[in-house]
Amino acid sequence: MRETVRERYKSADILVEKDHELEAWAAALLAASKDPALVEAFQKETGITYTAPKSSIEAMIDDASGRNESIAHEFGKWFNEKVWGPWEGEG
Numbered sequence: 001m002r003e004t005v006r007e008r009y010k011s012a013d014i015l016v017e018k019d020h021e022l023e024a025w026a027a028a029l030l031a032a033s034k035d036p037a038l039v040e041a042f043q044k045e046t047g048i049t050y051t052a053p054k055s056s057i058e059a060m061i062d063d064a065s066g067r068n069e070s071i072a073h074e075f076g077k078w079f080n081e082k083v084w085g086p087w088e089g090e091g
Contacts (some may be wrong), residue, residue, distance in 0.1 A: 002065075025076075025084065028077060028083070028084065029079050029084075030076075032075075032079050032083055033075060038083065039080075041082070042075055042078050042079075042082075044080065045082075046074060046078060048071060048074055048075075049070050
């Protein structure tokens with residue numbers, strides 16, 4: 001069975017309810033993860049740093065250790081709070 005986008009991002013505390021909103025959220029999250037200024041702000045505010053692996057073995061170690069997923073989860077939480085923001089009437 002193929003994993004849905006909602007299942008894939010469940011650990012990032014998705015703040016949307018409808019599928020079309022989910023697509024927008026996921027696209028915005030991906031764009032934010034590639035924006036150097038936002039990545040720098042995330043690292044500065046959270047103290048979590050990430051450097052891309054220099055070799056395939058380093059990438060495999062990061063995947064196997066759960067480091068990539070852990071950082072992605074934390075970035076998702078930070079993104080929701082600092083970039084995506086609360087729904088109207090919240091917060």
